[in-house]
Amino acid sequence: MARAALKTSGKLAYPYGRANSDEEILAAVLNALYYCSGVPQQRLRVSVRRGHTVLSGVVQQEFERSLAEQAAASSPGVVEVVNEITLES
Numbered sequence: 808m809a810r811a812a813l814k815t816s817g818k819l820a821y822p823y824g825r826a827n828s829d830e831e832i833l834a835a836v837l838n839a840l841y842y843c844s845g846v847p848q849q850r851l852r853v854s855v856r857r858g859h860t861v862l863s864g865v866v867q868q869e870f871e872r873s874l875a876e877q878a879a880a881s882s883p884g885v886v887e888v889v890n891e892i893t894l895e896s
Contacts, residue, residue, distance in 0.1 A: 827884030829855045836860055836885065839878040846875045851892065853879070858886030867895045 827835075833855045840848040851864035860879050866872050872892045879888045 827858070829857065832858055832860065832882065832884035835882040836879045839882045840875060843874055843878040846871055846878060848875075851875060855885075858884055859889070860885050860887065861889045861891060863891040865893050865895050869894065 833853060836853050836855065837848070840846050840851065840853070847866060850866060851862060854861045854863075860882075862875055862879055866875070872890065872894065875892060876888055876890045879885060
């Protein structure tokens with residue numbers, strides 16, 4: 808059976824109350840980071856467990872760290888973002 812997703816108010820809603828899987832959430836976060844022009848996604852790592860998302864890695868500027876967190880937080884299925892990204896010294 809194919810899975811259908813409906814776009815509703817910025818979140819993905821699945822028939823029969825099915826929640827987003829961690830793999831789907833991870834894909835959404837990685838996609839958001841890819842399209843966020845101020846984020847060096849190749850320097851970041853992302854992990855997801857039950858919608859709780861952890862960002863880690865090293866960036867050069869505080870705005871890159873902040874943009875990455877905002878991009879992850881706006882991704883469908885994300886419950887919480889823990890930002891462990893550090894600044895390069």
